[in-house]
Amino acid sequence: MRAIVIALAFAAGMISTSLAQTWPTHPIRLVxxxxxxxxxxxxxxxxxxSLGETLGQPVVIENxxxxxxxxxxxxxxxxxxDGYSLLMSSGSMVAINPHLYASMPFDPAKDLIPVASVARVPFYLVVRAENPVQDFKAFIADLRANPGKRNFGSPGIGSSPHLAAELLKKMTGTDAVHVPYRGAAPALNDLLAGQLDFLFDPGIAIEHVKAGKLRAIAIGSAQRSPQLPDVPTLAELGLAGFDADAIFGVYAPAGTPRDIVARLNTEINRALATVALKERIMVVGxxxxxxxxxxxxxxxxxxxKRFGAIIRERGITAGNN
Incomplete structure (x- = not known):
């Protein structure tokens, strides 16, 4: 019996290696x-x-x-x-959503496996340029003078930007109304249109900051951003230990051959080491x-663990905002 088990394990390993050597033979879907x-x-x-160029097959993006x-x-x-369906996600889907939903149709920790991280995403606290608030001190003073009268957007309930704002409210003893969206871009559009007072942005607002349409008054990271080096961190501004960064990366269905996962990780890390890709990622914050x-x-x-504690303390669920 033991010999049969060993033989089956050996055969499985051979199949995995063979598949990895021939993979990919057709386009890859990146959801x-x-x-x-x-x-x-x-x-x-x-x-x-970058993956399409190195793997020799198109990588088709599906939103x-x-x-x-x-x-x-x-x-x-x-x-x-089989290596032909991959996921690009923020860390919130894996690390945060299980704390938000009473039940989920799948288990991110069991049904998906990590392939490669791509970027650390800082969150920039931004307001419109015409907002009279010029700095963080004035921003907090305004929130305290207007409890519950200011609003902020996020990509969704329990998203990393939402939790960054909840942590800010907790640490400063302030209140503001959360307006959830179905993504960061729609929230940014409403901030630019004057429908929101502020938000924690994952970098897509940087071009508007540099164009003078928005003002970045702080960054919710442990370190300053290379893109906006003059913008202080919230820790520097008195919120000790404030760090709301998220890691965005690529996942695959559980059971994807290890050799394919290893090759994807190698190719993604190799791409991240190139000057061209580094610069393009940095441009978007x-x-x-x-x-x-x-x-x-x-x-x-x-x-x-870190965000789960915030969610429980603030009583956040997928059914409220």
Whole structure:
């Protein structure tokens, strides 16, 4: 019996190796679980183009937003584990959503496996340029003078930008109304249109900051941003330990051959090391972050503990805002 088990394991390993050597033979689908225009979408298109060139097959981007990333995540989790269906997601779908939803149609920790991180995404606290608030001190003073009268947008309930704002409210003793959207781009559009007072932006607002349409008054990271080096961190401004960064990266259905996962990780990390891709990622306000699959998975587990505590303390669920 033991000999049969060993033989089967050996055969499975041979099949996996053989598949990895011939893969890919046709286009790869890279699902983005948020609408076009957001950080996940921009990163997917950058890394997809690079992967297509190195793998010799097109990488087709498919936007499938909804349910805070769950719809796209489930679509990939239910796909064949053959290396032809991948997911580009923010860390929130894996690390945060299980704390938000009483039940999910799939288990991100079991039904998906980490392939490669792509970028660390800082969140920039931005307001419109015509807002009389000039700095963080004035911003907090305004919130305290108008409890519950200011509003902020986010890509969705429990998204990393939403939790960044909740952490800000907690640490400053202020209140503001949350307006959830189905992605970062729609929230940004409403800020520019004057429908919102502020938001934590994942980098897509930087061009508007540089154009003078928006004002960045702080960054919710442990370090300053290379793109906006003059903008202080919230920790520098008195909110000790404030760090709301998210890691965006690529996942695959559980059961995807390890050799394929290893090759994808190698190719993505190689692309992230090139000057051209580094610069393009930095332009959209993100910071390249190459990791092994194990390192990527461990970061998700750490974020789950950190953000789960905030969610429980603030009483946030997918059914309220």
């Amino acid at each position: 983005v679980n948020f609408p076009p225009g957001g950080a996940a979408d921009l990163l997917a298109r950058l890394i997809g183009q 499938k937003g909804g349910a805070n990333g769950n719809l796209g995540g489930e679509a990939v989790a239910r796909s064949a584990p 993100n910071i390249p972050a190459a990791m092994s699959p194990d390192e990527f998975g461990e970061r998700a587990r750490e974020d789950s």
